[in-house]
Amino acid sequence: MACSKTKLRLTVDTKAGKVLFAEAGKDFIDFLIYLLSLPIATAVRILKEKNLNPLVGSLSHIYESLEKLPESFLQPNQDKNSLLNPKAPVYATGIPLMLYDYDFKARNSFKCSGCYIHMAEVPNLNCSSCKGKVDLVMSFLPPSPANYSLGPVEGGFLKGVATYIVMDNLEFMPLSTKMFVSSIKKHDVKDLDSLEEIEVDLGVEEVC
Template identity: 50%
Template sequence: MVGSFGHICESIENLSQDYLQPDQKKNSLLNPRAPIYASGISLMLADHDLVNHKLYNCPNHWCVTDVPNLLCPNCKGKMKCGTTYVSPSAENTVEGGFVKGLITYIVMDNLEFMPVSANNFITLLNKLNVKDVSALEETVVDFGVEEGLKLLKLSLECKTVLTSFYLGNVP
């Protein structure tokens, strides 16, 4: 895999299911699938309005389509009952994301990550041959979409993503 992106995938594979939200599975991160509605949307249309997107369902079965009057695969009746599409948002999500909250992670320069635990921390110190723990610094960062896109780009280009991002040491 190019750059450091593969380290993210390896870290997800190694992450225990105990760290994920109860309704999340690693496979949805490692093998993402486009939402069903994405197949009918041109990638060039950035302002496509899914909030007002019309959906139709069979009155007898749990079948849904975005094309009115298609035949239900179960009963062959017309799928013409209008239904409302509820788009995921911060307002209607109880606890978003894939990982459980209040868990701290160590992220290395190559984007490999692991939950902070005494065992992981000591193993990492030994692996990196750190002799003086007082020389270490903790850095907590917040970033938005623009910074996320820059990190994604760097993850595909280099092995020292965080150094390049924060110190401008782009390869």
């Protein structure tokens, strides 16, 4: 499945040949916030798939070593696939650029079929209360706007009413005239005629 794209509007100083900052909507800022909670193994896997191993350094070696390690070396309550592909956080839905192969419909947890008290993400564990098996499959209900009963809610983390300014170090803040002028002054732009706006499409490959 093709990954989604989001748009950025770059303000470029054509004389200096550099991007001063970008203007972005909530979709891109939602993605930046989502990155804060992304499991490291997931980030490494994405970079490996894009042949960008040098960007993750020794972390890729850890990942590859675990890939090659026989299952017989793992504890019986550990699953190698779960370690290599940890579940992404589910605080919000509709995050653009997020894992394009991640399927909430396939996400399950397991509940004790004896006392119904405990649950786990790994099946067939022994329940600490009744000593039965935690093997009752429970389907995951994603926190989608349709499942939220306290009024209209968008996907993502932020409300869609603001535009944001994003610096080259990924610092971001709501866009305002004051912030725009401050950014221009910070880059010591002498000739406003040298400024040009360029709109670009951003996807997973560009982010990596």
